[in-house]
Amino acid sequence: MITLVPIDGSQSSLDAVKYAARHEPQGELLLLYVAPSGRQGDLEQGKFLLEDSRRQCQVIAQDVRIRTRLEIGDRRSKLTEVSEDCDLVVMGAHGENGLPHVDRVSPEAAEITGQVHAPVVLVLPTGEAIVGGVAGYWEVHTEALTGHAA
Amino acid sequence: MNSDFGVIGNGEMLAKVRADGAMTEAFYPSIGFFRHLVQSQFGVYQREKDECVWFAPPEFQTEQRYLEDTNVLQTSYLRPGLRARVVDFVHPDICGAVRTLEVQNTSDEPVTLDLFHTEASSVADHKGEFGYNVAYYNRLGNHVVRYRGHPWDKAIEAQVVWLISGVPQPDTYQCGVSYQGEGDTIDAFLDVRDGCLAENRYAFGDPTGATSALMWRRRLEPQQTCSVTVLLVSGMTLFDAEDSLNTLAARQPAQLLGETVTYWRGWLETGKRSLPNLHDARLEELYLRSILLLKLLQDRKYGSLIAAPTLSPDYRYCWPRDAVYLAWSLDRCGYHEEARKFYRWCKRTQMHDGLWYQNHYTDGRRHWAGIQVDQVATINWGIWQHFDLTRDRSFLVEMWPTVQRAANYLLTRTDPEVKLVFSEQDLWEETGGYLTYTNASAVAGLHAAASVAREVGQETDGARWRAAGDALKRQIYAKLVQDDYFVGELNPEQHFHMRKDYLLDISNLGLAVPFRVVPPDCPEMVRTVQLLEEAVDYPIDGVGRYPSDLFVGGNPWSLSAIWLGLYFAELGQVDEVYRHVNWCLKHAMLHDLIPEQSDKHTGAPASAAPLAWSHAWIIILLQELGRLIREVPDSWPPHPTGHE
Numbered sequence: 001m002i003t004l005v006p007i008d009g010s011q012s013s014l015d016a017v018k019y020a021a022r023h024e025p026q027g028e029l030l031l032l033y034v035a036p037s038g039r040q041g042d043l044e045q046g047k048f049l050l051e052d053s054r055r056q057c058q059v060i061a062q063d064v065r066i067r068t069r070l071e072i073g074d075r076r077s078k079l080t081e082v083s084e085d086c087d088l089v090v091m092g093a094h095g096e097n098g099l100p101h102v103d104r105v106s107p108e109a110a111e112i113t114g115q116v117h118a119p120v121v122l123v124l125p126t127g128e129a130i131v132g133g134v135a136g137y138w139e140v141h142t143e144a145l146t147g148h149a150a
Numbered sequence: 151m152n153s154d155f156g157v158i159g160n161g162e163m164l165a166k167v168r169a170d171g172a173m174t175e176a177f178y179p180s181i182g183f184f185r186h187l188v189q190s191q192f193g194v195y196q197r198e199k200d201e202c203v204w205f206a207p208p209e210f211q212t213e214q215r216y217l218e219d220t221n222v223l224q225t226s227y228l229r230p231g232l233r234a235r236v237v238d239f240v241h242p243d244i245c246g247a248v249r250t251l252e253v254q255n256t257s258d259e260p261v262t263l264d265l266f267h268t269e270a271s272s273v274a275d276h277k278g279e280f281g282y283n284v285a286y287y288n289r290l291g292n293h294v295v296r297y298r299g300h301p302w303d304k305a306i307e308a309q310v311v312w313l314i315s316g317v318p319q320p321d322t323y324q325c326g327v328s329y330q331g332e333g334d335t336i337d338a339f340l341d342v343r344d345g346c347l348a349e350n351r352y353a354f355g356d357p358t359g360a361t362s363a364l365m366w367r368r369r370l371e372p373q374q375t376c377s378v379t380v381l382l383v384s385g386m387t388l389f390d391a392e393d394s395l396n397t398l399a400a401r402q403p404a405q406l407l408g409e410t411v412t413y414w415r416g417w418l419e420t421g422k423r424s425l426p427n428l429h430d431a432r433l434e435e436l437y438l439r440s441i442l443l444l445k446l447l448q449d450r451k452y453g454s455l456i457a458a459p460t461l462s463p464d465y466r467y468c469w470p471r472d473a474v475y476l477a478w479s480l481d482r483c484g485y486h487e488e489a490r491k492f493y494r495w496c497k498r499t500q501m502h503d504g505l506w507y508q509n510h511y512t513d514g515r516r517h518w519a520g521i522q523v524d525q526v527a528t529i530n531w532g533i534w535q536h537f538d539l540t541r542d543r544s545f546l547v548e549m550w551p552t553v554q555r556a557a558n559y560l561l562t563r564t565d566p567e568v569k570l571v572f573s574e575q576d577l578w579e580e581t582g583g584y585l586t587y588t589n590a591s592a593v594a595g596l597h598a599a600a601s602v603a604r605e606v607g608q609e610t611d612g613a614r615w616r617a618a619g620d621a622l623k624r625q626i627y628a629k630l631v632q633d634d635y636f637v638g639e640l641n642p643e644q645h646f647h648m649r650k651d652y653l654l655d656i657s658n659l660g661l662a663v664p665f666r667v668v669p670p671d672c673p674e675m676v677r678t679v680q681l682l683e684e685a686v687d688y689p690i691d692g693v694g695r696y697p698s699d700l701f702v703g704g705n706p707w708s709l710s711a712i713w714l715g716l717y718f719a720e721l722g723q724v725d726e727v728y729r730h731v732n733w734c735l736k737h738a739m740l741h742d743l744i745p746e747q748s749d750k751h752t753g754a755p756a757s758a759a760p761l762a763w764s765h766a767w768i769i770i771l772l773q774e775l776g777r778l779i780r781e782v783p784d785s786w787p788p789h790p791t792g793h794e
């Protein structure tokens with residue numbers, strides 16, 4: 001079981017990492033960062049965020065198997081491409097932009113959910129997770145996250 | 151994904167307002183750092199209908215525009231029974247965003263409305279790892295105080311503070327914990343739904359932050375109008391913020407708006423004098439909007455200019471190369487003081503060996519440490535351009551040590567065996583080498599330094615730099631022309647990081663424009679352009695950087711189109727200039743804001759927007775277009791090219 005967790009440095013993606021480590025520790029977590037370009041700064045940021053996320057996961061679930069992957073290009077296309085080999089995608093419901101206090105799910109997250117090749121779990125700022133199903137329909141996936149700082 | 155938005159600011163504070171009127175980012179005390187505001191929105195609860203809606207689609211038809219010749223935004227709303235508008239601006243002298251909501255009852259019945267403003271902040275880019283995000287309501291001042299607290303130190307005297315105040319005084323308020331669904335500390339965004347706020351005075355959220363709401367109860371007769379204003383004021387300390395708030399609150403919102411409109415219209419007068427006659431209102435609007443945008447992107451305290459007000463990708467820094475082109479553009483529009491201020495920033499931030507690093511925070515601290523030699527050369531070139539436009543010799547005297555160090559640095563970067571300048575990074579920050587663009591800029595930078603030396607009576611240095619520039623130019627012809635065209639690097643087919651080869655690259659045009667190292671009609675350059683145009687065929691047309699580009703998937707860039715337009719302007723080919731300008735305009739966002747890239751399939755804006763140097767270059771291109779129209783009146787309007 002491979003769970004893909006895309007990372008972009010936002011609080012929302014950090015929540016998704018923690019959620020995945022907590023709820024899918026039996027399989028393998030694939031942490032993905034898509035750098036927009038191959039510039040040194042973009043790559044360094046990607047490496048830093050991936051390593052930081054790996055540590056966050058290990059604090060939560062010591063035995064979880066973690067792989068990291070750094071890709072370059074268009075985030076949505078790469079995410080769709082990588083998801084072909086995965087069983088589940090866990091991602092934040094909002095990125096750096098958007099209106100997290102009004103939109104339950106950002107338009108970008110909703111769009112990605114419709115494009116990727118695996119079921120998607122979206123982690124809300126409340127810690128709840130929802131599953132993408134038929135367009136526009138969402139159901140509660142599991143209980144709320146507990147203990148943010150775990 | 152880029153939503154449409156407008157930008158407002160005053161050089162110390164910068165904020166983005168989406169097309170639906172939601173303010174989503176506000177930066178202070180510099181235009182790049184820190185981001186404090188996540189979301190600020192107006193809404194209304196209508197008692198008769200027991201209905202709560204945000205001022206946003208789909209509940210309202212929405213339209214946004216800038217007030218003419220200003221950086222003041224107006225977002226209009228319409229639905230049956232209600233008409234509204236929000237006017238947004240940052241006062242030119244005081245660090246406060248002013249948001250005025252005006253609502254009119256357009257129905258035949260009286261209505262009872264609870265107008266509200268809600269906000270979520272993340273003071274100092276708080277990410278939940280350290281400290282609390284606090285909101286509390288100061289009943290004495292009747293405003294919300296936002297700061298980043300800490301479990302064992304709640305002092306707020308010495309950190310960035312935001313105050314959110316309502317004019318007139320709101321009837322009720324709430325400070326809540328983000329996403330909390332019930333109780334006294336219910337999230338303010340949720341609390342507004344029934345038109346009744348809990349009036350909790352203190353809330354902190356960790357890690358998700360706190361929210362606040364202000365609410366005004368109004369009864370409007372048919373056709374009656376009312377307005378409320380929210381002041382979002384920041385300061386480096388609580389006392390600074392309170393001083394600013396008191397200053398703003400002492401004036402009526404209409405007066406603040408009047409002062410701001412007057413300021414921008416007055417400031418733009420200079421730019422309007424430089425506006426060429428383009429016989430096309432939209433091109434002229436693009437020209438003026440670009441000037442107004444550049445002003446917003448200059449830090450008024452330090453003079454630096456940022457690449458774009460964007461978090462993703464993060465371009466909130468000053469890249470010296472980009473900023474020189476911004477300064478040149480401002481110079482060419484008559485804003486010499488702004489340009490001078492930037493070059494003084496360069497003087498202050500130059501390292502002892504003459505180098506500037508890859509990019510800097512607006513206050514001058516270095517950020518990314520890559521070495522891009524073209525930036526050093528470009529600053530010398532820009533300093534000379536400033537003098538060329540102003541003839542201000544005292545400026546050259548002031549800048550002489552900077553120019554001298556930069557020119558000598560360029561000499562040290564010339565490989566004694568290869569006889570070309572080597573740079574660790576190209577202008578795209580992807581790969582290093584003996585790069586054509588870098589060498590073109592080095593020739594221009596050395597020649598500019600020689601010209602400066604002549605003006606300040608330092609002939610010995612000048613002769614040395616002139617000779618070095620001439621030698622470099624000869625080497626460019628000797629080594630960078632391969633198969634009868636200019637390649638991008640000395641060994642263009644070696645293994646490169648991030649790209650297949652360095653044969654063709656839009657930056658090869660730098661030899662002709664802007665650095666004028668080779669004439670635009672020399673056969674090698676003509677062939678280069680021909681190959682560049684054939685190299686990539688995008689579904690949406692446009693011009694890319696190079697064929698194997700991976701940046702956000704490899705798309706056409708506005709900058710590439712503009713550079714090609716400039717090249718054709720040098721050749722006097724109006725049709726081609728117009729084609730590239732038109733492509734940029736076609737793919738511009740709301741308010742004619744130009745993105746870095748446009749998705750090659752959909753044409754949607756991609757990567758950073760608005761990109762400052764695209765706006766700087768489009769100003770220059772439009773000036774060139776104006777020149778061509780003036781010189782060859784028969785060339786206008788252009789003939790259809792079949793491309794658009």
